[in-house]
Amino acid sequence: MLQKAVSSLAIQHVPLANLVLGVSTRNPATKPDDKFTYVDLSAVDQERKVIIGARVLVGSDAPSRARQVISTDDVLVSTVRPNLNGVARVPDQYDDAIASTGFCVLRPKKEFLDPLYLFYWVRSPTFAAEMTRRATGASYPAVSDRIVQQSLIPLPSLHEQRRIAAILDQADALRTKRREALAKLDEMAQAIFVETFGHLAAKDGLAFGEGVEEFRYGTSNKSGDSGFPTLRIPNVVGGIIDLGDTKRVEVTQAELRRLRLEIGDVLFVRTNGNPNYVGRCAVFTKSLVTDSSYAPETFIFASYLIRARLKLNVFDPVFVRSYLSSHDGRMQLREVAKTSAGQFNVNIDGLSSLKLPRATLEQQKFYTKRMEVLESIKTEHSQQLNTLDALFSSLQHRAFSGSL
Structure with missing residues (x-):
C-alpha cells in the first residue's frame, strides 16, 4: 500500500506513522558517572529551527524526561506549545544524544521519505496550524506523539522530494546569510x-x-x-x-x-x-x-x-x-x-x-x-530579510501543494 502511494503520479497524503521508525530509549541515570549530551526543549532555537543549547550532563543529574536516543537526520518536533513550532533536524554532532520526551522524534524510513523534505514539512504553516488546532490544555497546550504521527504529509516520489528540499534549502540559506x-x-x-x-x-x-x-x-x-x-x-x-x-x-x-x-x-x-x-x-x-x-x-x-x-x-x-x-x-x-x-x-x-x-x-x-x-543599515538588511522570508513562504506553499 505504501509503495503504491509513493509511486503514484498524483501526490498522496500519507500518515507520518507509516513513514517513520521507532526510537529506542535509554535511562542515563543508570550510569551515574557517565557523561551524555542532553537535548531538551529549550535547546531548540524556535526561529532558526536548529539545536543550539544542548548540555553535557552526568547520569546522576539526568532529568526524568531524558530518555529518547536520537540519531543523525532525525527530526525533532516539540509537542509542547506547538504554535511556536519548535522543530529541528539532528546533525551529526548530536548522533546518539539523549532527547527529552517533550519531543516527538521522527526517524524517516529513507527509502520512502527524505529527511530534509520531512524537516521542511514540519516547518510549514500547514503542519504548525494543524498541531496548534489539535493541541489541548489552556495554560500548557500540547499534542501527543500519536497526534503528530497521525498527521498527513504530501508524499511525491523520492526524487521529487529531494528536488523540493533542495530548492527550499537554497532559499533558506539566503535567509541565513x-x-x-x-x-x-x-x-x-x-x-x-x-x-x-x-x-x-x-x-x-x-x-x-x-x-x-x-x-x-x-x-x-x-x-x-x-x-x-x-x-x-x-x-x-x-x-x-x-x-x-x-x-x-x-x-x-x-x-x-x-x-x-x-x-x-x-x-x-x-x-x-x-x-x-x-x-x-x-x-x-x-x-x-x-x-x-x-x-x-x-x-x-x-x-x-x-x-x-x-x-x-x-x-x-x-x-x-x-x-x-x-x-x-x-x-x-x-x-x-x-x-x-x-x-x-x-x-x-x-x-x-x-x-x-x-x-x-x-x-x-x-x-x-x-x-x-x-x-539605517540594519533596517535595510531587515527589509531584505522580509523579502526573502516572503519568498520562502511562497515556495513552501507551492512545494507542499504540488505546484513547485
Whole structure:
C-alpha cells in the first residue's frame, strides 16, 4: 500500500506513522558517572529551527524526561506549545544524544521519505496550524506523539522530494546569510556601546524601574482580518521591530488607549523556549511607522510582549535597548527569568529590578547619534530579510501543494 502511494503520479497524503521508525530509549541515570549530551526543549532555537543549547550532563543529574536516543537526520518536533513550532533536524554532532520526551522524534524510513523534505514539512504553516488546532490544555497546550504521527504529509516520489528540499534549502540559506549580516551589525553596535560606556559599572547603576513611567502587558485577544496592527514576538527581532508579519486584532476604544504604542516605547519579549531570547527588546521608532502603511497612532501589542514607557529625561530608548542586548544586560535578564514547562519567562518585577549604568542623558544621546547610520543599515538588511522570508513562504506553499 505504501509503495503504491509513493509511486503514484498524483501526490498522496500519507500518515507520518507509516513513514517513520521507532526510537529506542535509554535511562542515563543508570550510569551515574557517565557523561551524555542532553537535548531538551529549550535547546531548540524556535526561529532558526536548529539545536543550539544542548548540555553535557552526568547520569546522576539526568532529568526524568531524558530518555529518547536520537540519531543523525532525525527530526525533532516539540509537542509542547506547538504554535511556536519548535522543530529541528539532528546533525551529526548530536548522533546518539539523549532527547527529552517533550519531543516527538521522527526517524524517516529513507527509502520512502527524505529527511530534509520531512524537516521542511514540519516547518510549514500547514503542519504548525494543524498541531496548534489539535493541541489541548489552556495554560500548557500540547499534542501527543500519536497526534503528530497521525498527521498527513504530501508524499511525491523520492526524487521529487529531494528536488523540493533542495530548492527550499537554497532559499533558506539566503535567509541565513542575511541573518548573519544582521548579527555582525549587532556585534559592531556592542563594540560602540562598550567603547562609550564600558567604564560604567551596572552594579552601581540605576534600577530600570526608576526610569520607567509605565510597564504594561499586551492584549490576549485573537488576531483576525480586521482590527488594529498588533506587534507580537516575531516582530521583535535582532533589536529592531520588523513589520514583515503584522497581524490585526480587534480591541475596544478603552483598550486602544491603554495599549497604543508611542514613539520611544521599548517592547520586551516576555516568554520564549530559548533563554537567550527571553527579554530581547526593540524600540518603537518614528522611521518604523512613517515607512509602514499603518497610521502611527493605531499600533498596539500582544500579550507575550511587555511595553516599557520610559521617562525620557532619565533614559534614552536606544541606550536601554543596547545595554539590555549586551552581555552584561543579557546576564541580568537570565538571572530574573523564571522557567516553567520548558519556557523561560520574565515579568514586570524582574524587568523593573534590572540595573543600568548611570550614564548621563547627554552621554546616552551622543551614543544614539553614533548609532544612526548603523541603525539605517540594519533596517535595510531587515527589509531584505522580509523579502526573502516572503519568498520562502511562497515556495513552501507551492512545494507542499504540488505546484513547485
